[in-house]
Amino acid sequence: MPQAQVRMNVRKVGEKAAIIDIEGELTAFAEGVLMDAYNQASEGGAGVFILNFEGLEYMNSSGIGLLVTLLIRINREKQKLLTYGLSDHYRNIFQITRLDDAISIYNTEEDAVQAASVL
Amino acid sequence: MTEQPPQPGGKREEERRPRDADFWAKRVERLEVSDVPTGAINLNVQGRHEVGALQGFGPLWQKTYWVPLTGVGVTPTEVVRVWKEHFPEFHPPQNRFYPSLAGVQPGEVLLINASMRGMPVYTGVRVIYADEESFTVMTAEGLPEAGWNTFSAYTDDDGHTVAQVQSLARANDPIYEIGFRIVGSTEQERIWTHVLKSLAAHFGVNEPVRLEKACVDPKVQWSQAKNVWYNASIRSVFYTMAVPLRRIGVLIRRRNS
Numbered sequence: 050m051p052q053a054q055v056r057m058n059v060r061k062v063g064e065k066a067a068i069i070d071i072e073g074e075l076t077a078f079a080e081g082v083l084m085d086a087y088n089q090a091s092e093g094g095a096g097v098f099i100l101n102f103e104g105l106e107y108m109n110s111s112g113i114g115l116l117v118t119l120l121i122r123i124n125r126e127k128q129k130l131l132t133y134g135l136s137d138h139y140r141n142i143f144q145i146t147r148l149d150d151a152i153s154i155y156n157t158e159e160d161a162v163q164a165a166s167v168l
Numbered sequence: 169m170t171e172q173p174p175q176p177g178g179k180r181e182e183e184r185r186p187r188d189a190d191f192w193a194k195r196v197e198r199l200e201v202s203d204v205p206t207g208a209i210n211l212n213v214q215g216r217h218e219v220g221a222l223q224g225f226g227p228l229w230q231k232t233y234w235v236p237l238t239g240v241g242v243t244p245t246e247v248v249r250v251w252k253e254h255f256p257e258f259h260p261p262q263n264r265f266y267p268s269l270a271g272v273q274p275g276e277v278l279l280i281n282a283s284m285r286g287m288p289v290y291t292g293v294r295v296i297y298a299d300e301e302s303f304t305v306m307t308a309e310g311l312p313e314a315g316w317n318t319f320s321a322y323t324d325d326d327g328h329t330v331a332q333v334q335s336l337a338r339a340n341d342p343i344y345e346i347g348f349r350i351v352g353s354t355e356q357e358r359i360w361t362h363v364l365k366s367l368a369a370h371f372g373v374n375e376p377v378r379l380e381k382a383c384v385d386p387k388v389q390w391s392q393a394k395n396v397w398y399n400a401s402i403r404s405v406f407y408t409m410a411v412p413l414r415r416i417g418v419l420i421r422r423r424n425s
Contacts, residue, residue, distance in 0.1 A: 107187050110297040110304035110318055114230075114336050117221050121228065121385045138186050145195045145296055146306070146316075147220045149169055156172045 053078040054107075057086040059093070066165040067095035068158065072104035075112030083115055087122070096128045097165040101158065103134035113146050120151060129168050133161040191299040193275035199294060199308055201268075201277050208266035208279045211407055212400040213292035216309040224314030224338030225392040226345035228385035231357070234332040235364045235377045236324065242371055244301045244321035247331055251319055251367060252303060258366040263359050274298050278305065284312070284347075284355060284401065288408050291400040293317075310400035312344045312352065313337035314392075331367055333360045336384070341395040343402070345388070 055073035062068055067090035090098055123130045133155040135143065143149045155161040198217060204210045221228055237247065252272035256265040266279040274295055282289045293305035302320035307313055315337025324330050339345035361377045368375055
């Protein structure tokens with residue numbers, strides 16, 4: 050089985066938010082890494098999760114499926130999911146797949162963190 | 169959802185064009201059918217929005233069907249190339265797909281003329297992603313499901329090429345949800361099993377198709393019950409019932425001209 054070509058780093062921001070920095074490729078093989086990052090952030094007490102896509106290099110349709118299942122899981126726990134750092138190309142993909150109907154998109158980390166603070 | 173407009177400049181975009189840039193479709197506000205293949209009925213597609221797994225009504229299911237292509241030395245790339253080329257031929261006769269002239273390419277619409285237990289369903293999907301080893305279609309408003317189907321091939325740990333169909337979708341509206349609970353999901357599973365069996369047979373393989381399914385979200389999205397307005401099955405029935413009236417109209421117009 051090919052290795053996941055992705056690294057994710059979890060950073061706590063304030064009392065209730067965590068940023069997950071995504072570096073590399075978001076494909077089906079990234080599922081374990083993404084869920085581990087989510088669990089790590091969640092166990093750290095986060096209720097708002099901010100995905101940083103500045104380091105995203107590649108995403109296929111399975112990557113979109115991963116984001117959907119992550120969103121479902123977050124919603125089930127009554128938590129929130131925000132994003133920032135999407136390039137024009139990946140923002141376009143969020144629009145095509147209508148993920149932007151359900152996931153808020155911000156331009157910068159500061160904007161996302163500020164939005165998280167009032168949730 | 170909140171969306172801040174992108175900041176001007178686009179310097180990052182120029183510096184690094186993503187490797188997946190050519191694999192994704194362009195964004196469209198509404199679906200457009202540029203050429204209707206011979207024999208296809210173009211209904212419930214033109215002007216419709218696409219709907220994903222977040223826009224449907226019923227519980228969200230992920231269903232993965234796969235068949236190992238054992239005993240043949242065919243690569244995942246070759247499998248998907250053949251799959252794209254012969255896509256309609258691998259479907260059961262009651263589930264006809266009509267690709268456009270361009271075929272299975274990002275952005276292309278595939279018309280569907282199907283029959284579910286004798287009821288016509290004329291609708292379509294759009295190819296939103298296609299690379300050498302997979303392609304994904306997204307559903308139009310009114311189709312029985314809202315979501316994505318991904319057709320792919322990969323090499324497993326034993327070195328075999330495996331062909332797979334993965335669906336991440338919800339029933340589009342309450343009527344379809346009832347239909348799926350009574351008979352629809354079994355019917356759907358038969359269709360994708362047939363597709364994979366046919367694909368495998370193309371390569372001379374006769375292996376059982378396996379299915380793994382998981383309910384990703386058991387919640388019903390009541391706010392999407394309004395999707396019933398676009399129910400393609402109901403609209404297709406009305407269209408079919410009106411065929412005699414349209415023929416009379418054509419005769420009258422010919423007589424008058």
